[in-house]
Amino acid sequence: MDQSRRFLLTMGEIQRHKVLTELLEGKIKATEVSELLGLSYVHISRLKKKMKECGIEGLLKRSRSSPNMIPEAKAKVIAGLYEDTYYDFNILHFKDKLEENHKIKLSYESTRKILISFGLHHPKKKKKVYRRRRRMPKAGMLVQMDSSQHQWIEDIPTKWWLIAMIDDATSEIPYARFFPSDTVFANMQMIRRFIEIKGLFTALYVDRASHFETTRHGGLHYNVSPEQDETQIERALKELGITIITANSPQAKGRIEVSFRLFQDRLIKEMRLAGIKDYDEANRFLLDKFLPWRNKRYTIEAESSYTPLPHRINLDTIFCKKIERIAANDNTISVNGQVIQIPPNKTRFSFAKAKVTVCILSDDQILVLYKGSIICESMLLKENKTLKKEQKIEELLSHRDYVLVGSKI
Structure with a gap:
């Protein structure tokens, strides 16, 4: 071999050459070489062939390259x-x-x-790696949902919320969206769109935000009476047969947080490169470009347990804010200080003293239900002072700066 190339040999290769030379000279058997070098009999045969054809250079690892390979x-x-x-x-x-x-x-x-x-990267000490919980065996068994407030667009100082949902078994994120605030309707819109895309799932893992779980009774909660024990989202999911698992449960943790680290790292930079200037563009980029790329790269295959949404279910009457009312003698009800007249219909001429359910939709549309059927439609008035007060309260709650029960202010 050329003298100038000897520096490429390692001590292991020199030892390997010595043993294989003895094999070629018939001094030891291939089985003995296999035991000495800790290699399989088949691999010893390959090395023997390379030694015959190329000499010691046949033992060099092909992956080794010169330190000056990159000009x-x-x-x-x-x-x-x-x-x-x-x-x-x-x-x-x-x-x-x-x-x-x-x-x-x-x-x-x-x-x-x-x-x-070039002094452009400084290695950091590695953080402790924690063991991650095993994935669910089937897609649709557990879906994780979370939101993150961040300055997603560099030129817009206002922090928006990114809400996303991920399947625990496959790591697929079928839908995610930017919202100006983390409200009940924003989260309802997310869950509804996820179901429309994938179907009904078994359980939803969420944090303990006020729109998911009633952690205090009365106070500032939207339409929370002292005896209320579930939120509007809990009620909606219960109607669909979906269980809520909160953050203090060990059943589901981790995967959605990892995805948000990817969002806060790659997504922000990709939007900067793409010249995204507002959140309408950001949502289109997220759905059309980033999520398809992310899902193609990180989604794994798993058997599906999603079930199609039955045709009889009207999601408008589920993903809404529901309140109960008793109709007055003149067939009227009051919603946030606004009087709504219930007209007679084929099933009932008068609804006096009847218990009805009022559904307030995200676009301020009102649906009045009697025994599950829509009997009246209306709209909330924009100048409704009570409505504005409730919206302000919900906006404050969306910041999640909660006061613990029993703490002093």
């Missing part, structure tokens, strides 16, 4: 791209963009070493 000029181009355009990307994200946008294909480690050599 300095190319490394400078890569470092320049990082400084000028991808300055806030992590290494994996930057590596992907080099390949996608600049046709530069590098390994993660090569990319990392280039950035370190």
Whole structure:
């Protein structure tokens, strides 16, 4: 072998060459070489063939390359791209963009070493890795839902909420959306759209925000009476047969938080590169570009347990705010200080003293139900002072700055 290339050999390769030379000379058996080197008999046969054909060079690992494999000029181009355009990307994200946008294909480690050599990356101490709970065996058994308030668009200082839902078994995120505030209707819209896309699922994992779980009674809650023991979302999911699992339960944790780290890292930077300037554009980019890419990369296959939504179910009468009313003698009811007249119909001429259910939809439409059937439709008046007060209260609650029961203010 050429004298100038001896530095490429490791001590392991020198030892391997020594033993295989004795094998070729018939001094030891292949089974003995296998035991000495800790390699399979088949692999020993391959090495023996390479030794015969190429000599000691046949033992060199093909993956080994010269330290100067990446030219300095190319490394400078890569470092320049990082400084000028991808300055806030992590290494994996930057590596992907080099390949996608600049046709530069590098390994993660090569990319990392280039950035370190130019002082553009400083290795951090690795955090402790915690064991993650095992996935559910079937898709549709458990869906995780969470929201994150962040400055998603660099040019808009106002922080918006991103709400997302992920299947625990597959890690698929069929739907996610930006909202100006984390309200009851925003979360209802998310759950409804998820069901329309995938079907009914078994359980929903959520945090303990006030719109998911009644942690206090009375006070500032929307239409919460002292005896109320469930929220509007709990009630809606109960009507669909879906169980709520709250954050203090061990059944489901982790996967949605990992996804939000990806959103806060990659999504923000991808929207900056795409020139996104407002949240209408951001929602289109999220649904049309980012989620398809993310699902293709991170979703795994699993048997499905989703069930189709029965045709008889009207989601308008489920994903709404429901309140009970008793009709007055003149067939009227009061909703947030607004009087609504119930007209007679084929089933009943008068609804005096009848118990009816009022459904308030996200667009302020009112549906009045009697025994599950719609008997009246109306609209909430925009100048309704009670409504404005309730909306202000809900906006305050969406900030999630709660006071613990028994604490002093």
